[in-house]
Amino acid sequence: MLIAILLGFIFSLFLVFTGKVFRGKFAILSAAIPLILFIYFAQFIGRISNGEVITEMHSWVPSFGVGLGFTLDGLSLLFSLMITGVGFLVFLYTAAYLKNHKYLDRFYGYLSMFMAAMLGLVLSDNLISLFVFWELTSISSFFLIGFNNSNEASRKSAITALSITGLGGLALLVGAIFLGVVTGTYSIAEMLNSGIDIGSNSYYSIIVVLIFVAAFTKSAQFPFHFWLPGAMKAPTPVSTYLHSATMVKAGIYLLMRLTPVLGAHELWNSTLIVVGAITMVYSAVHTIFRTDLKGILAYSTISALGILVFLIGQGTTDALLAASVFIIVHALYKATLFLMTGVIDLQTGTRDTTVLRGLRKVLFPVAIAGFLAAISSAGIPPSIGFLGKELTYESTLHFEYSAILLIVLIVITKILLLYSGFVAGIRPFAGKLPERFEKVRMPSPLLWMPPLLLAVTGIVFGVFPGIIESSMIKPVVSALGKDGAEVHLQLWHGFNTILWLSVLTIVIGTILYFLIKPTARLEAGIAKLEFLSPKSISLKIWVWFTKFSDIWTNFFQNGYLRSYVSTILVVLIALTGYSLYNTAQFNINFDKFSKVTIYEAVISLIMLVAIFYTVFTRSRLAAVASMGVIGYAICLLFVFYSAPDLAMTQFSIDTLTVILFVLVLYKLPKYLRLSDYKTRIKDGVLSLAVGAIITVLVLEVLAEPVNGEVSDFYANNAYLLAHGKNVVNVILVDFRGADTMIEISVLSIAAIGVFGLLKLRLKKSDQR
Amino acid sequence: MEVILAILIGVLYAAGIYMILRRSLVKLILGIIILGNGANLLIFLLGRIVKGSPPIIPGDSEVFESIYADPVPQALILTAIVISFGLQSFAIILIKRAYKVVKTDDLDEMNAIDKDS
Numbered sequence: 001m002l003i004a005i006l007l008g009f010i011f012s013l014f015l016v017f018t019g020k021v022f023r024g025k026f027a028i029l030s031a032a033i034p035l036i037l038f039i040y041f042a043q044f045i046g047r048i049s050n051g052e053v054i055t056e057m058h059s060w061v062p063s064f065g066v067g068l069g070f071t072l073d074g075l076s077l078l079f080s081l082m083i084t085g086v087g088f089l090v091f092l093y094t095a096a097y098l099k100n101h102k103y104l105d106r107f108y109g110y111l112s113m114f115m116a117a118m119l120g121l122v123l124s125d126n127l128i129s130l131f132v133f134w135e136l137t138s139i140s141s142f143f144l145i146g147f148n149n150s151n152e153a154s155r156k157s158a159i160t161a162l163s164i165t166g167l168g169g170l171a172l173l174v175g176a177i178f179l180g181v182v183t184g185t186y187s188i189a190e191m192l193n194s195g196i197d198i199g200s201n202s203y204y205s206i207i208v209v210l211i212f213v214a215a216f217t218k219s220a221q222f223p224f225h226f227w228l229p230g231a232m233k234a235p236t237p238v239s240t241y242l243h244s245a246t247m248v249k250a251g252i253y254l255l256m257r258l259t260p261v262l263g264a265h266e267l268w269n270s271t272l273i274v275v276g277a278i279t280m281v282y283s284a285v286h287t288i289f290r291t292d293l294k295g296i297l298a299y300s301t302i303s304a305l306g307i308l309v310f311l312i313g314q315g316t317t318d319a320l321l322a323a324s325v326f327i328i329v330h331a332l333y334k335a336t337l338f339l340m341t342g343v344i345d346l347q348t349g350t351r352d353t354t355v356l357r358g359l360r361k362v363l364f365p366v367a368i369a370g371f372l373a374a375i376s377s378a379g380i381p382p383s384i385g386f387l388g389k390e391l392t393y394e395s396t397l398h399f400e401y402s403a404i405l406l407i408v409l410i411v412i413t414k415i416l417l418l419y420s421g422f423v424a425g426i427r428p429f430a431g432k433l434p435e436r437f438e439k440v441r442m443p444s445p446l447l448w449m450p451p452l453l454l455a456v457t458g459i460v461f462g463v464f465p466g467i468i469e470s471s472m473i474k475p476v477v478s479a480l481g482k483d484g485a486e487v488h489l490q491l492w493h494g495f496n497t498i499l500w501l502s503v504l505t506i507v508i509g510t511i512l513y514f515l516i517k518p519t520a521r522l523e524a525g526i527a528k529l530e531f532l533s534p535k536s537i538s539l540k541i542w543v544w545f546t547k548f549s550d551i552w553t554n555f556f557q558n559g560y561l562r563s564y565v566s567t568i569l570v571v572l573i574a575l576t577g578y579s580l581y582n583t584a585q586f587n588i589n590f591d592k593f594s595k596v597t598i599y600e601a602v603i604s605l606i607m608l609v610a611i612f613y614t615v616f617t618r619s620r621l622a623a624v625a626s627m628g629v630i631g632y633a634i635c636l637l638f639v640f641y642s643a644p645d646l647a648m649t650q651f652s653i654d655t656l657t658v659i660l661f662v663l664v665l666y667k668l669p670k671y672l673r674l675s676d677y678k679t680r681i682k683d684g685v686l687s688l689a690v691g692a693i694i695t696v697l698v699l700e701v702l703a704e705p706v707n708g709e710v711s712d713f714y715a716n717n718a719y720l721l722a723h724g725k726n727v728v729n730v731i732l733v734d735f736r737g738a739d740t741m742i743e744i745s746v747l748s749i750a751a752i753g754v755f756g757l758l759k760l761r762l763k764k765s766d767q768r
Numbered sequence: 769m770e771v772i773l774a775i776l777i778g779v780l781y782a783a784g785i786y787m788i789l790r791r792s793l794v795k796l797i798l799g800i801i802i803l804g805n806g807a808n809l810l811i812f813l814l815g816r817i818v819k820g821s822p823p824i825i826p827g828d829s830e831v832f833e834s835i836y837a838d839p840v841p842q843a844l845i846l847t848a849i850v851i852s853f854g855l856q857s858f859a860i861i862l863i864k865r866a867y868k869v870v871k872t873d874d875l876d877e878m879n880a881i882d883k884d885s
Contacts, residue, residue, distance in 0.1 A: 694777060711840045750858045753858050757862060
């Protein structure tokens with residue numbers, strides 16, 4: 001199974017080297033990858049429907065309990081088959097859709113990477129590896145959405161999608177870690193078996209909220225839904241793949257997968273029902289106002305996702321059954337509609353529903369596909385969509401709380417979805433063919449076969465629901481923790497409330513279709529309310545955030561060295577000063593200190609004068625000279641306090657520095673006072689404060705006892721181990737010999753640098 | 769004496785920082801040198817100071833028998849002095865070179881690399 005998941009990654013890596021081959025005629029060969037995977041997963045259908053669960057374990061980071069554990073049960077099988085099946089058709093379709101595109105190989109690379117990540121996501125048993133694959137889908141979808149990278153809108157929507165889903169990914173990681181801490185394992189299967197009641201844990205609500213953020217961002221639930229319509233800038237195969245069967249279903253998958261772990265709790269159920277209901281109604285209403293085919297499909301996709309969340313929120317066996325069926329329904333008809341849109345776009349050059357009419361005369365097979373998908377989306381028998389709708393109504397009707405309100409909402413949504421399905425799937429083909437489309441030609445079969453195949457599958461499943469009943473749906477429901485549930489799919493349920501609701505939906509929806517024509521005026525009308533939408537609000541937050549960071553950055557990162565130094569010093573003064581204020585003792589014990597002799601007093605005085613002179617003189621030469629005096633004074637202090645080696649080094653180095661300075665001094669600019677009076681005062685106060693803090697710090701440290709362990713070691717072993725009597729020298733050349741060697745290398749590098757700078761002769765052209 | 773040294777260290781730090789905050793490159797380097805001296809003295813003082821007993825084992829014995837100055841800070845400071853010399857000499861030559869190219873000593877005018885001077 002690991003190979004199956006990695007196949008997509010391997011293939012995309014392979015494309016890096018053999019891209020040229022797949023860019024041209026052989027592009028279609030890459031469709032073999034999803035086909036092989038589809039067949040591979042299809043052979044498990046038998047075993048899974050017998051209730052088997054196939055697991056595979058590879059340890060990865062065992063110390064953190066993170067493993068590559070894969071589980072193939074009904075739920076993952078359903079998703080795997082959708083991912084590879086729709087993937088296969090999309091791969092085929094792309095070969096014709098992006099024929100001779102400059103970067104076709106790249107596109108296939110991203111697509112197979114995405115497919116592999118998606119497979120990994122639905123097969124992972126471990127929450128951490130699930131998170132890794134989750135992020136991989138976000139990243140690869142970023143490349144897919146922004147595939148037309150020369151288009152600014154396309155780049156922007158790719159970034160929006162990435163930041164929204166990336167945000168959700170972070171929430172998922174934190175949620176997963178919380179779950180792992182609470183249950184003691186990252187494996188979902190082990191969580192289920194552990195029997196820990198997470199619902200009563202005090203972290204339950206945090207976990208649920210984090211998981212919700214992850215699922216809602218990925219599955220475009222209100223108020224995070226706005227990245228999805230934006231993502232329509234992507235080439236149509238991407239929209240098809242991401243928004244019908246894969247990417248946006250990842251959130252749904254996560255919710256379904258965790259239903260047995262976290263579900264059956266008031267917070268879980270009511271939040272999902274409310275968010276799902278808002279999303280489904282909100283975006284279903286939005287479809288009325290769109291004229292772009294892809295825009296309509298985007299909003300109807302969000303609405304469908306809302307229905308799924310709504311059903312998962314109900315959490316009853318009926319609702320989960322309805323959700324599983326509806327996932328298949330939606331994947332089939334939405335992929336068809338997207339692919340069909342792509343064909344129309346490619347052949348006519350427009351996706352505007354206000355001008356597209358009568359295309360059945362020129363694109364007949366596509367028209368059939370569109371029609372079949374439309375009736376499936378409308379839930380008209382004998383399509384599988386009818387089954388999905390019936391089950392949805394049934395579970396909502398039997399829900400224990402406010403069933404009436406919920407059924408009204410779901411019926412409204414379904415009516416609007418029927419309308420939008422008709423607008424997308426039937427309207428472009430109905431009516432009289434305008435003159436401008438008379439020359440439209442039939443495209444290659446690679447373009448019309450995939451949508452037709454999907455649409456027909458939807459009808460076949462509808463007529464013979466037995467095909468999927470025990471092989472697919474039942475294992476899914478049992479994977480959701482409803483073992484042994486009665487699953488019986490059939491088209492005809494007899495005359496009951498649900499049937500009447502269906503009839504009502506279809507009648508009102510059809511009337512709506514004939515009454516409301518998509519016009520540009522309606523779209524402009526809704527655009528006026530745009531400022532209230534979550535998209536504009538988040539855009540505003542975005543803008544403000546950028547402005548804020550702009551101000552922040554420009555204030556602190558202004559490019560002036562001294563302002564960085566000042567900032568660091570102010571923080572240092574504040575923190576150290578505060579700490580000293582709280583803890584300092586200020587009891588200086590003069591008895592412990594050595595007496596001041598006249599030599600030391602004079603040296604200190606000389607040093608003090610030299611320091612002041614260096615700072616305040618206006619002559620460069622005087623400043624350098626008095627700096628030399630400071631150095632010599634320190635040298636004498638070293639002599640007084642038993643450090644002969646230091647004194648010698650300080651003496652020679654100080655002399656060398658002064659000589660070097662004097663040598664280049666007259667090549668340097670005049671020694672001007674550049675800053676004004678105020679700045680000088682400010683800097684003076686700052687530096688005096690630091691000096692004072694350092695003095696206090698020194699006195700405080702001197703009051704503490706000294707630990708001489710290390711020094712004693714060196715002193716005692718200098719002769720015994722290293723046979724040297726000057727301990728400082730022994731430390732430098734023997735105990736820490738390697739350090740000294742590196743120090744010498746540093747010096748040599750500095751010397752080479754100095755030499756290079758001195759000898760550097762700029763060419764005439766470089767001299768300005 | 770320790771108190772006087774502590775104050776001296778404080779003054780060295782203050783002077784060094786004040787010079788670093790100037791706009792002139794020459795002053796910046798002088799500031800770094802002074803700050804380095806202050807830091808050396810700080811380490812030296814914190815190792816406690818002892819008069820007239822350098823960390824050299826007397827000729828006829830193998831270990832110290834009486835009190836001795838702490839050798840570890842001395843070794844550290846020795847290294848620091850030498851390394852800071854490397855830094856200083858490189859910096860001095862660098863400003864000389866930089867001045868030749870950009871014709872300014874003012875740090876504020878050295879911000880943009882592409883600005884034609």
